[in-house]
Amino acid sequence: MQFSSQSSHRSPPSITTLVLLSGLSALSMNLxxxxxxxMALYFDADYKVMQLSIALYLLVNAVLQILIGPIADKAGRRPVLLWGLALFLLSTLGCIFAPNAQVFLAFRMCQAVIVVGIVLSRAAVRDMYSQDQAASMIGYVTMGMAIVPMIGPAIGGFLEEGFGWKANFWLPFGLAALTLGLTYYDFGETAAKSGKTLIEQFREFPELLRSPRFWGYSLSSALSSGAFFAYLGGAPFIGTQVFGLSASEVGVYFGAPAIGYFFGNFISGRYSVRFGVNRMVFYGCWLNAIGVILSAAVFLADLGTALSFFGFMTFVGLGNGMSIPNATAGALSVRPHLAATASGLSGAIMLGGGAALSASAGAMLTRETGAMPLLWLMLGTSVMAIIAIYTVIVRERQLGL
Incomplete structure (x- = not known):
């Protein structure tokens, strides 16, 4: 198969293809x-070692996003997507047949190449639509994507109990093969090649990095989602060790933020054009913080339960569903001619912070501490997200935008 943008498939990608490309990235993260x-027992490894499969995955995601944007601006969206999906298939097989934890973690890091799906699906949307319309479309795409993390952990828990942990890697392998075929036949190129060398592409990074608005949008997205990434790192431990839940029960409870994320993305898709990206991000960041505050208050009153801990995370998901699509569209619109580069760089900022927060959450939790260290970490990032988007609003008022 020639993974080339020179093909007869020239029509813009359908929303189904964009949802699958984004959803596969989410599925690989949390299934x-x-x-x-x-898995820690299978590999005879400490839980904290296996927990690195989240943090290292996010870290490599961040690095790849910096590279993917310029490469896709130079070579086109289509060939980068096709190669990324093919490499993901190979690395997933590596995870399945890994003989020890170290080899598993190495292939797990290679799996991060699937980030091409979320980076370039968003860039393709920005190629085709204006800022507010792009925020709306990204909202709809990620609303569909939200179904995956909503049901992913629950499916993962049942697959684990029925077939063992390897089933949680065979499923994304099959879906990736399906997505590769669909992308080949449906994803027509959405952007003209830049005609610049990679060195010239990377030299355009300072144009983005010197923009206070780009930083404001990127940090509001990174810090808002940072609460969720901290949750990713700490919630499995809290579910199993603090509340004594089984794998399938953790899977069911774990999907609570995705319920809120689904509705938050629906709100983004429905109202971003009407209210504009800044207000949507601002309200989303506040909802994110409110969810964490309510959960912490219940635990401080010594009334915390698994239901209250996971239940209040729906507010975190709701806030993220409103803030992330709009902040992403804002970051991509600061310099529209660098859409893929901006998508990758903004995503790298988000996932780099996410990797650090996920690792921190896993390291600081013990049975004795309970959930509070995680909730304090989530609250701190949520408050900083509000400050970040407020600086964008102030900056735009100063510029008269």
Whole structure:
């Protein structure tokens, strides 16, 4: 197969293809989380070692996003997507047949190449639509994507109990093969090649990095989602070790933020054009913080339960569903001619912070501490997200935008 943009498939990608490309990235991140304790037993490794499969995955995601944007601006969206999906298939097989934890973690890091799906699906939307319309479309795309993390951990828990942890890697392997075929036949190129060398592409980074608005949008997205990434790192431990839940129960509870994320993305898709990206991000960041505050208040009153802990995370998901699509569209619109580069760089900022927060959450939790260290970490990032988007609003008022 020639993975080239020179093909007869020239029509813009359908929303189904964009949802699958984004959803596969989300599925690969969280499907296997209920299996982590048993994977630690299988590989005879400490839980904290296996928990690195989240943090390292996010870290490599961040690095790849910096590279993917310029490469896609130079070579086109289509060939980068096709190669990324093919490499993901190979690395998933590596995870399945890994003989020990170290080899598993190495292939797990290679799996991060699937980030091409979310970076370039968003860039393709920005190629085709204006800023507010792009925010709306990204909202709809990620609303569909939200179904994946909503049901992913639950499916992962049941697959773990029925077939073992390897089933949680065979499923994304099959879906990636399907997505590769669909992308080949449906994803027509959406952007003209830049005609610049990679060195010239990277030299355009300072144009973005010197923009206070780009930083404001990127940090509001990174810090808002940072609460969720901290949750990714700490929630499996809290579910199993603090509340004594089984793998399948953790999977069911774990999907609570995705319920809110689904509706938050629906709100983004429905109202971003009407209210504009800044107000949507601002309200989303506040909802994110409110969810964490309510959960912390219940625990401080010594009334915390698994239901209250996971239940209040729906507010975190709701806030993220409103803030992330709009902040992403804002970051991509600061310099529209650098859409893929901006998508990758903004995503790298988000996932780099996410990797650090995920690792921190896993390291600071013990049975004795309970959930409070995680909630304090989530609250701190949520408050900083509000400050970040407020600086954008102030900056635009100063510029008269």
């Amino acid at each position: 296997f989380l209920p299996s982590l304790p048993n």
